[in-house]
Amino acid sequence: MIPFRIERTEPVEGRPGASGVQEPRSPCFLRRVRLGAGVLESMENANVLRVGAKMNMEFQAELVSRFFGALGKSCAWVPWTPSLPNAPIGEWVEGPEGAFYMRVRDDLGVDGTSLAPGERAFLTWALSSSPGQGDAEPMARLRRCPARDLVAAAAGRACAEPIRQAAASVPLSAYPAHLVAIEWSTRVGGASEHRESADMVKKVTEAYVEVEAWRLSPHIPLAIASVARAALRHAWLSLGHAEMDVRGISALAAQLANALRSEAMIDARVAVSGVIRTPQDAAAGVAMLELARREAVRRNTEAVVFGDDPVRMALLWLDEPSRAAFLRSVSAISEEETKHWPEGWGEIAEAMVRSNLNISEAARSLYMHRNTLLARIEKLREISGLDVRRGTDAFALFAAGALLQGQSALD
Helix, strand or coil: CCCCCCCCCCCCCEEECCCCCEEECCCCHHHHCCCCCCHHHHHHHHHHHHHHHHHHHHHHHHHHHHHHHHHCCCCEEEECCCCCCCCCCCCEEECHHHCEEEEEECCEEEECCCCCHHHHHHHHHHHHCCCCHHHHCHHHHHHHCCHHHHHHHHCCCCCCHHHHHHHHHCCCCCCCEEEEEEEECCCCCCHHHHHHHHHHHHHHHHHHCCCCEEEECCCCCEEEEEEEHHHHHHHHHHCCCCCCCHHHHHHHHHHHHHHHHHHHCCCEEEEECCCECCHHHHHHHHHHHHHHHHHHHHHCCCEEECCCCHHHHHHHCCCHHHHHHHHHHHCCCCCCCHHHCCCCHHHHHHHHHHCCCCHHHHHHHCCCCHHHHHHHHHHHHHHHCCCCCCHHHHHHHHHHHHHHHCCCCCC
16 A cells, blocks of 8 residues: 555646636736736746646656566555765665665655665666756766666776766866766756756865866756866865875865755765766766766765775675675685674774774774784784785775675666
């Protein structure tokens, strides 16, 4: 039983007359009635967009309901409150205790915990293939692009047609540059609200960094900014920080997302591409931008820069045979499979890598005594044959732990 009612909005064919009876509306009605410089026309256009968007969301909700019904599973709707992550429509987020929720509308989601991974992937594809206003936006179409095509384009290899079209649409005018994608959730529909949100996104962003050019989608809450590398560096240094590195860019992107929330009341997600050095790198640039956006969704974070954690990102791009072979190589001399290794071995390896093999610092980051950490390291060495006090072993264990924690982006 679906615990909500889908309300359908039918187009109004007439207007109330003096007797209260609907009178036919003349095709010249908008031309005869003037409320200033085209105000009524704008209101009518906004209403058409609002009705169209609402009908599309109703279609998506009905599609989800029918999908669960076809599988013989109950369709459990959940209200999409601010406590849930700010996910785009049609994407999954992981909730507490391993639950999976898909956002179907701005204010509505569905519990897909009972679905198999393949069923969730099919439902994502079905929703992304449904008709909508955003279908005309090249950057939005990248969301349907397979991860393999994006990885190939980011590497400068084969470029699929959706990536080529998106590259032609981005406003690159100076090199070297970064592309910045800002997408936000809108609680209220309508063209005027959309324009107001887009204007606020521009104003807040330009208060932090000099933007060379913008591309604002007229239909979906998405803005693409082209930012020169020098402008990005200047923005970071002007805030009183030291020389910019990848963590500096990540911090700047997170600061921008926080500013949009605090100053404009807009929940936004910010993704930043790697450096685009020449016009020929535009396709690689948009591929990097989309991969960063997907990584932000996967991490459930508000800001991601392409390359801020290259090891984890690269591991997610491995196909299943490569992943299995790598894990087999890490446990090659161990009598036990990795799932039987001491609990927390991945966190220990990551702490050792991030602390440059400093045991005292790693112990502090793990909130444990140094001797306790040494005892666990020794136990891990006895079972795995690898010693995290050695650089190569620590990195191998760190990569294996990251691979087991993250789901492949190619699934």
